[in-house]
Amino acid sequence: MLVRVTHWITTFCFIALLVSGFEIVISHPRFYWGETGNVSTPTLFKLPIPSSRSLVPTGYGYVLPDQNGWSRYLHFQAAWVVVLTGLLYVISSFFTGHLRQNLLPGGTDLSWRAFSTAMAKHLRFKRPSAPEAWSYNLLQRLSYLLVIFVLFPLVIWTGLAMSPAFVSAFPATVTLLGGRQSARTLHFFVSLALLLFVLVHVVMVFVAGFWSRMRAMITGRAGTDTDMEHT
Amino acid sequence: MSNISRRKLITTGMAAAAGLAGLGVAARVAKQHGLVPPDYGGIYGLGETLTYASHRLLTKQSLAQEFPRSLISKPPFANEITPLSDEFKRLQAGGFADWRLTVDGLVARPASFSLDQLRSYPSRSQITQLACEEGWSYIAEWIGVPLSHVLDVVGVLPQARYVVYFSFQPDWWDSIDIADASHPQTFLVYGMNGDALPIGNGGPLRMRVPRQLGYKSVKFITHLTITDNLKKFGKGLGSASADGGYAWYAGI
Numbered sequence: 001m002l003v004r005v006t007h008w009i010t011t012f013c014f015i016a017l018l019v020s021g022f023e024i025v026i027s028h029p030r031f032y033w034g035e036t037g038n039v040s041t042p043t044l045f046k047l048p049i050p051s052s053r054s055l056v057p058t059g060y061g062y063v064l065p066d067q068n069g070w071s072r073y074l075h076f077q078a079a080w081v082v083v084l085t086g087l088l089y090v091i092s093s094f095f096t097g098h099l100r101q102n103l104l105p106g107g108t109d110l111s112w113r114a115f116s117t118a119m120a121k122h123l124r125f126k127r128p129s130a131p132e133a134w135s136y137n138l139l140q141r142l143s144y145l146l147v148i149f150v151l152f153p154l155v156i157w158t159g160l161a162m163s164p165a166f167v168s169a170f171p172a173t174v175t176l177l178g179g180r181q182s183a184r185t186l187h188f189f190v191s192l193a194l195l196l197f198v199l200v201h202v203v204m205v206f207v208a209g210f211w212s213r214m215r216a217m218i219t220g221r222a223g224t225d226t227d228m229e230h231t
Numbered sequence: 232m233s234n235i236s237r238r239k240l241i242t243t244g245m246a247a248a249a250g251l252a253g254l255g256v257a258a259r260v261a262k263q264h265g266l267v268p269p270d271y272g273g274i275y276g277l278g279e280t281l282t283y284a285s286h287r288l289l290t291k292q293s294l295a296q297e298f299p300r301s302l303i304s305k306p307p308f309a310n311e312i313t314p315l316s317d318e319f320k321r322l323q324a325g326g327f328a329d330w331r332l333t334v335d336g337l338v339a340r341p342a343s344f345s346l347d348q349l350r351s352y353p354s355r356s357q358i359t360q361l362a363c364e365e366g367w368s369y370i371a372e373w374i375g376v377p378l379s380h381v382l383d384v385v386g387v388l389p390q391a392r393y394v395v396y397f398s399f400q401p402d403w404w405d406s407i408d409i410a411d412a413s414h415p416q417t418f419l420v421y422g423m424n425g426d427a428l429p430i431g432n433g434g435p436l437r438m439r440v441p442r443q444l445g446y447k448s449v450k451f452i453t454h455l456t457i458t459d460n461l462k463k464f465g466k467g468l469g470s471a472s473a474d475g476g477y478a479w480y481a482g483i
Binding site for chain 1: 274275277278279281282286289290293294295296298302304306308310311360362363364365366367368369370441442443444475476477478482483
């Protein structure tokens with residue numbers, strides 16, 4: 001139940017963060033490394049998109065409308081909700097056994113052989129057998145752990161490192177990353193990694209049978225026997 | 232309706248009522264301790280209030296990072312400004328000798344300062360980063376008088392809660408709470424990188440609030456009003472930026 005509720009709250013927050021994050025990025029689609037960066041300094045790379053600010057040289061003859069006001073409000077509101085939801089999920093998964101039973105790979109799975117077997121099965125698009133379909137497989141477990149314990153903390157850290165007030169109290173947040181502009185660039189890449197995970201995740205849901213997986217994630221029931229053939 | 236669902240309904244209802252009452256108490260306590268921003272209303276009020284309240288608690292004494300001189304951005308960056316009026320150009324032609332900073336509101340001694348008067352106060356400098364909400368940033372040496380010094384000269388009354396500051400440019404004003412106004416790095420800036428503050432960077436006088444994003448550092452400051460209530464300014468959200476849809480608090 002808690003897994004499902006937190007999943008859907010996270011889904012809505014992710015969409016909000018993605019849309020608002022994109023709106024914020026187009027006001028300055030240039031990236032730098034180090035402490036400072038602006039239109040009169042060299043970039044690390046530029047996104048080949050138009051900007052919502054006339055001062056940014058993009059090569060496009062037009063300027064997009066400024067959407068940063070509500071985008072920034074929404075970005076931080078969604079960040080608060082997803083961080084609190086994520087904390088609830090992580091803390092409760094320690095106590096309910098969700099972490100141990102469903103996320104941490106079992107003892108025998110922790111070998112290169114188990115990993116390569118799972119990888120080979122996955123690459124041959126082998127459908128899981130009925131009992132296997134009831135739990136997360138090794139690759140799922142590893143990618144969920146990566147998202148929950150590596151990518152999420154990283155995206156929060158790099159985000160906080162861009163807050164001038166937060167870093168005044170905790171300067172190491174930004175100095176460890178090599179400066180404010182490095183933090184911004186890293187925040188962009190970690191967000192891309194999360195987006196990649198979500199895209200693969202959604203593709204996998206379609207492969208497994210969209211409606212039966214949706215029903216399972218919404219109602220908590222894995223579905224009828226006929227559905228099991230698809231999963 | 233079965234007994235179970237009725238019992239469930241009653242307990243859920245009571246939990247919800249208790250939750251709402253708890254929120255109400257929390258809101259009142261937060262308001263008393265100055266943890267609620269003026270733009271707390273609307274659909275983004277929750278996130279905004281959480282950000283402002285947590286920053287007020289976490290960053291009470293903290294100082295914005297200061298950088299070595301070698302990290303000062305070259306060339307000094309100046310963002311676009313809207314064209315300045317003839318009146319401004321007249322003042323500029325006179326070397327800003329007639330520029331005035333008036334201070335009124337909840338003060339014991341309302342006053343009007345010339346730039347020379349401001350320069351006669353203990354001068355301080357800081358090498359801090361100005362970061363724009365758009366994403367770009369630059370580092371400069373900012374020279375000026377701490378706002379707290381000017382506030383001491385006029386004698387701020389104890390009920391004051393905010394300092395509202397107005398630009399020479401029409402419809403450009405902002406405000407900060409007393410915590411930020413009395414912060415040692417909040418400056419009225421008249422110099423940059425060893426020289427007078429260039430017009431492009433807000434000369435002759437600019438507010439500098441280094442623990443918040445660049446848009447709080449309003450250019451061409453002419454007027455300060457100390458107040459206990461932001462409702463009477465603009466739409467009551469605390470700044471021209473907030474009236475335009477941007478967050479009043481820009482520590483993030």
